Amino acid sequence: MTLRALVQLAWREGRASRRRLLLLVAAIATGTAALVAINSFTANLRTAVSAEARGLLGADLALASRSPPTEALRTLADSLACAGAIPCGDRATVTTFSAMGYIPTRTGVRLVRVTAVEGVWPFFGSITTTPAGTWPRLQAERVALVDPAFLTALGASLGDTLALGDLRLPIVGTVDHVPGDVGITTAFGPRVFIPGALVPETGLLGFGARAQYDTYLRLPTGTVVEAIADSLRPRLRPDRVRVRTVQDEQRNLGNALERMGRFLGLVALVALLLGGLGVASAVHVMIRQKMETIAVLRCLGGSSRQVFALFLIQAAGIGLLGSTVGAAIGLAVQQALPRVLGEFLPVTVTPTVSWPALATGLCLGVWTAVAFALIPLLGIRKISPLATLRRPYEAEARPSRDRWTIIATLALMLSVVLMAMVQAGDPLRGAAFAAGIGVALAGLWFSAFALVWGLRKSFPHRLAYVWxxxxxxxxxxxxxTVSVVLSLGFGTFLLATLLLVQHNLLRSLRVDGGSRRPNLILFDIQPDQAAGVDSLLHARALLPTPAVPLVPMRIQSVGGRTVQDYSRDTTEVDGRPAGWALRREYRSTYRDSVVGSERVVAGSWWGPGTDSAGAPVSISVEVGLAEELGVSIGDQITWDVQGVPIASRVTSLREVDWARFETNFFVVFRPGALEAAPQTLVTLVRVDSASERGVIQRAIVEQFANISALDLSTVQRALDDIFGKVGAAIRFMAFFTLAAGLVVLLGSLATSRAQRLRETVLLKTLGASRAQVTRVAVAEYLALGTLAALTGLVLALGSGWALARWLFETKFALPGASMLLLATGVVTLTVGVGLWSSVDLFRRTPLDALRNE
Amino acid sequence: MLRCENLTQSYRSGTGTLTVLQDISFAVEAGEFLAIVGPSGSGKTTLLGLLAGLDRPAAGEVWLDGVGLSRLDEDQRAALRGAKVGFVFQAYQLIPTLTALENVQVPLELRGESDPSRARALLERVGLGDRTGHYPAQLSGGEQQRVALARAFSTRPKILFADEPTGNLDQRTGAGIIELMTDLNREAGTTLVLVTHDPDLAGRARRILRLADGRLESDTTT
Known part of the structure; x- marks a missing residue:
């Protein structure tokens, strides 16, 4: 028999059960659609990132530091920009810091991120403003541009005057898009753009203020940027200047986006695998129902190999058709993805077809259909032509355990692991993901099996008949039962896990939680302002927490070796202090008691009083930092506090709950050593009403321009917003999985249709009313849906708990209501889909029972 | 007991209307044993379906125990069947997931009677008292048909419709089933309407309706 003839026969054989085959096509299509959509979109992102790469940084090279550029750095920058070339490159300086911004003629105030630009920046990419073309005015005029969110928050409009510290500037436009900027970040603090030369006039960058200074360079054409960056890094590291290039930016951003794409891709893969599961189970049943056809084919002289090939061709056909339809849908969905994910994207993505993604989707779709169909199809070889004469009633085509079945099973498992590895882009993560899927599926399978087995063993004979x-x-x-529970249960499992993770993450970040906890943080208070702030708050009957001092400092030496020593020594040795921990700026405090958000885990806390004169001061270090620095109890650290060296000795280690928005510290000093050091103060206060919080912030900012106020409820809203949007993006993909589950349900209903029809009609013939027949169906789907939903939920509880415990390290909490809602939703969907697909069964006249058979 | 007048049934097919039954009228008295015979495609099963209210006729009317079927909706007809009609099919039509006893109980359960004693007694009567817990797949064809007979009589129907009840059985088993069916029929005083193309089987009936091409060809009483 030629292949052509086989294909033709496969087509003829299949066309009779079109409805069933269509559902199998849909099962494969759902997963392929999700996969093609996300992979094609990720490819678009990659293209967009490299296309806009230079715009992401806005320059060839950036030198970033926490202190104003020194004269030496300016000279260096100028020499780099020129490098003897004509024309010279360009240099621009951008200073970024937080401040309170407000409109003098209106109420309210917002914590904003000030971006002060000096020079013609960006060199590459363009900034979109309303009205268009306003950006260059920053270079010549005394004007400000703001994020639209700032205007919205304060109810201001263009032309209003912006107040930043002592500076007053007219707002002449809004900035709608900055290359490389992620929209969602404005949720934390809208940006305000001012001319760099006016920063001193704000009076805000005094002692203790934090700012970032970026020197941007455009290098003469032909310069090898990376080579320059590599040579600059070791030179500038001691001065704590970070060198960034377009390639760095692209790599970091590319990696982040790649991770997002891969994660969503894995979710899509699950949808495809569920489709495969549906195919396997449908093929299994189909073979049993086609036993006679197969036996007839064998009688007519077909070899078991030919018959096997016939059905394998059908499976491949389903796979091809399904993945083609899926790919088309996927490309359509891809158009919607920029809208779902847009706020997280720093680049503008134009959806275009990614041919590799399309090809991968098609191949994976076909392969999934074939690989999953293979094992049940192998049973065909066992069907003897004798079955034409005598159909064995218990036609249980037992899965045989011969060599081929084992090979097929191994091939299937291996291909699932491989697909996961490819999609995850990392073998280990892929394998872990495949293992996770395996565990979840095993749990679901076990639960379905237990149900069937339990029902058989001890059937609830006391229930009403329809039940x-x-x-x-x-x-x-x-x-x-098994395939439906597996697929619906898996969809539930995924959605529930996502809900749980989202809920627990948000809960651990619940910053305004508790009605007594402070919700307004005032920081950068200068010591001479403390009394004024205190009386301002007391005048409004508010009770602030005692002000906490903040002393900025850096590490000079650890265990006798200076930071410079460490950075010259490039040998990698375990236990060597981590670079960032050595170089960063610390804001430490001093106090004599332990606070609620921390716990001493090693050594002991000091008693009242001070260390004896001349001895190193006792300090308590956060456990994680101690690990990074490689220090333990008794070790010495010398600090550089504004040029004054202060020797200290570690006397205790603390565990700190950073998720609590309180004044937490890496390093706490025993009182006695830092009182005289330059410092700022932080105070927290509880203000119940939102409007009063606004009034107080405004009053403080008008009286003490340099003090920043952080309204935790605003932060909370921003967090909620971000998590909501991340959640929505992930759920968008997870819904494909649930959809695949429903398609499998529909497919299994179509597969068992003949039998359902016979039973329904028989019951009616025996006197059952339509309502009774319906109730029988409801009972079945209710049991199926409930089992799937409950098992999915239980598994999700397990994984959610594990994720909370080990990945996010928070206490696990159960969002009862949303879990219940999800479970109810799944059950309702199952019953709804089941009944909907049975409507025409119920309508059939009982006469059919007499015919047929 | 059962009466039909000008019964006509036709189906719309691709090319036109296919008339399967044309203008059939007859009446059956209570307790009568009627056989409907005819070659394949003569409309026997269609007629049976109409008589039992399993389908609606294109024209004409059926009265079952005095009730005109065309005035009833589907659920009312189902209720009527549950109360007054028993069925035996060629392919037994047992529910594979239920045991023999549960299968016999189905019509009773549908009426809300859950006491298994009658079903048990009936299974005893058909000689399957020791197989009540078996599933259809564990029973032979003859045993399955006996379960179906027990089921048919479980509701004490006034009329029993049997469609080729021995069609799937060997001769001896088939004869046993017919024996049992006529016995039960006699004991319960049930009216029996039997569709068959087996002349021997039809010969046991006191009255034979002969169908050909959808028309009533003859109506003979022996």
């Missing part, structure tokens, strides 16, 4: 009949259907011959 018994419905439950009995779960283990009728050719039932698909």
């Amino acid at each position: 018994r009949q419905g439950l009995a259907n779960l283990y009728r011959p050719a039932n698909q």
